[in-house]
Amino acid sequence: xxxxxxxxxxxxxxxxxxxxxxxxxxxxxxxxxxxxxxxxxxxxxxxxxxxxxxxxxxxxxxxxxxxxxxxxxxxxxxxx
Amino acid sequence: xxxxxxxxxxxxxxxxxxxxxxxxxxxxxxxxxxxxxxxxxxxxxxxxxxxxxxxxxxxxxxxxxxxxxxxxxxxxxxxxxxxxxxxxxxxxxxxxxxxxxxxxxxxxxxxxxxxxxxxxxxxxxxxxxxxxxxxxxxxxxxxxxxxxxxxxxxxxxxxxxxxxxxxxxxxxxxxxxxxxxxxxxxxxxxxxxxxxxxxxxxxxxxxxxxxxxxxxxxxxxxxxxxxxxxxxxxxxxxxxxxxxxxxxxxxx
Numbered sequence: 001x002x003x004x005x006x007x008x009x010x011x012x013x014x015x016x017x018x019x020x021x022x023x024x025x026x027x028x029x030x031x032x033x034x035x036x037x038x039x040x041x042x043x044x045x046x047x048x049x050x051x052x053x054x055x056x057x058x059x060x061x062x063x064x065x066x067x068x069x070x071x072x073x074x075x076x077x078x079x080x
Numbered sequence: 081x082x083x084x085x086x087x088x089x090x091x092x093x094x095x096x097x098x099x100x101x102x103x104x105x106x107x108x109x110x111x112x113x114x115x116x117x118x119x120x121x122x123x124x125x126x127x128x129x130x131x132x133x134x135x136x137x138x139x140x141x142x143x144x145x146x147x148x149x150x151x152x153x154x155x156x157x158x159x160x161x162x163x164x165x166x167x168x169x170x171x172x173x174x175x176x177x178x179x180x181x182x183x184x185x186x187x188x189x190x191x192x193x194x195x196x197x198x199x200x201x202x203x204x205x206x207x208x209x210x211x212x213x214x215x216x217x218x219x220x221x222x223x224x225x226x227x228x229x230x231x232x233x234x235x236x237x238x239x240x241x242x243x244x245x246x247x248x249x250x251x252x253x254x255x256x257x258x259x260x261x262x263x264x265x266x267x268x269x270x271x272x273x274x275x276x277x278x279x280x281x282x283x284x285x286x287x288x289x290x291x292x293x294x295x296x297x298x299x300x301x302x303x304x305x306x307x308x309x310x311x312x313x314x315x316x317x318x319x320x321x322x323x324x325x326x327x328x329x330x331x332x
Contacts, residue, residue: 050219051136054211058227063313066234070320077324 002046009043030068037061131286132216132295140221141301145280148301149265152308156262159312166319166327174326176243189239197239204232208310215302216295222302226309233314242325249318254311261308268300 016036023029037060044053081089109116115123126138140148168174189197208229215221237245272281280297287294 051134051221051224054220054224058224058231062231062234063227063316066317067320070317070324073324074320078329 005046006043009039009046012039013043015039026068026072030065030072033068034061034065037064127289130282130295130298131289132298133290134216134218134221136219137215137221137295137298137302141215141298141305142280142282142295145269145297145301148305149269149280152262152265152305155309155312156258159258159315162316162319166323168327171330172327173330174322175328176326177328189241194239197235201232201235201239204228204235208232208306212302212306213292213299216299217290217292222305222307223309225302225306226311227313229306229310230313230317234317237321242321245318245321249314251318254314254318257307257311258315259311261304261306261311264304264307265301268297268304271297 013036016032016039020029020032020036023032037056040060041053041056044050044056122135122139122143126132126135126143130138130142132138188194208225210225211220211228212222212225215225233245233249236248269280272279272283275281275283277283282296282298284296284300286296293299
């Protein structure tokens with residue numbers, strides 16, 4: 001059972017990681033990165049690393065996309 | 081360097097990297113095989129020795145407490161560096177965007193968004209406090225709780241506007257919590273020296289395993305790290321938000 005969960009997590013990580021690379025627009029990439037972070041958190045959780053999963057959620061799904069989005073907004077404002 | 085020479089150089093370097101990486105990966109324990117001897121030992125002794133149920137907390141804040149001390153100061157240095165880098169430069173000013181159509185007011189966020197922000201921000205504060213106080217019992221601890229607490233302020237920004245966040249954000253308090261949190265870690269470490277033992281020795285009463293107050297300095301260090309990370313991440317977010325909202329090039 002736990003092997004099936006880990007397999008799903010690994011496939012999810014591989015698929016969403018590839019999606020991050022294949023997304024060319026930075027704005028869309030910020031969102032896809034958030035989902036990639038979530039998939040990593042699920043992988044850590046499936047391997048019973050609850051502490052690491054929590055850190056991954058707060059950094060990968062909250063802090064990183066937010067900073068990327070704000071930077072993009074700043075760059076666009078300066079271009080106007 | 082010609083293209084050919086570069087390719088040869090790359091081939092040699094790539095072959096060397098592949099050989100060392102392959103040798104290193106071949107020496108890893110096979111996938112899914114349980115835990116090293118060190119991990120097994122800590123799983124055995126951490127509970128009885130430190131009266132905690134989350135062994136990861138015991139490792140990060142006690143057995144390997146000095147590592148976490150340095151990590152905390154890395155975060156402090158990063159936040160200080162961001163604040164210096166993102167200050168208004170000599171050719172920039174802080175100014176809210178000029179209203180080009182004063183007769184058309186910007187509609188406030190809809191009541192649904194506002195209600196969601198109120199609910200979510202209080203929920204985030206509650207979960208943050210729960211995570212930081214239960215660090216010795218369940219997964220989570222100061223770092224995670226700090227980011228959760230800090231994200232409350234983003235939600236308030238989403239539900240209101242920049243001016244409200246700017247007005248109610250206690251800048252002095254945030255900077256103080258960042259600094260006091262970082263310094264507090266060192267002070268708790270010094271308690272060990274005062275007791276005549278090594279730096280960061282767990283000298284505070286350990287309490288009963290499974291209680292909220294247990295683990296001695298582990299619980300206290302969780303609190304100081306939570307304080308530092310919460311302050312640091314709000315400062316970080318507000319510096320980026322300032323850049324986006326109010327810092328602009330001076331008009332010539």
